[in-house]
């Protein structure tokens with residue numbers, strides 16, 4: 001290395017030395033945590049109102065719901081009751097059709113966690129719905145085998161028959177589109193684990209294989225006429 005020149009020594013003197021401030025210790029007992037309000041969540045949740053609401057009761061904390069929720073919570077250690085978030089959400093969706101902002105607040109209260117923690121779970125799992133589906137909710141697989149087998153055409157045909165306008169839905173964030181009569185709704189789903197019988201779909205919890213677009217009408221009729 002060459003010896004420092006007169007010029008570099010002068011520059012060294014001119015540049016002030018970097019002073020790293022000593023970090024101040026935070027007294028966490030003085031920190032005020034602000035609990036998020038449900039109205040903030042509502043801004044991130046699309047309006048749950050669809051014509052499908054006629055198919056489900058409005059969210060209400062009934063004695064039966066409270067009893068079931070308490071049973072579920074009791075399955076976990078006292079200091080781990082937040083682990084019951086999935087069972088409680090399933091219970092809500094099963095009874096009321098979808099997860100409303102009010103039900104998110106109720107689940108949060110039952111588990112002593114903030115509503116945003118519940119919303120995180122709801123938005124992570126595509127199986128949870130944030131708005132009312134139709135009486136018959138069709139989930140069409142759109143992953144590779146089904147896409148190649150005609151799932152896009154199947155979806156188009158379902159919408160044509162039921163009068164569903166899919167432009168009201170919004171990809172991942174709000175994937176459900178409901179018919180004006182509220183009887184049907186559709187949603188694309190990822191691989192339903194039956195790639196060899198593509199295209200496949202679920203109607204509510206019933207699995208159907210090999211449903212090409214020309215079978216869409218018969219599929220829907222088997223529900224509406226049953």
Ligand code: FES
Pocket residue numbers: 141142143144145146147190191192193194195196198200
């Ligand atoms: S790609 Fe549709 S079931 Fe797997």
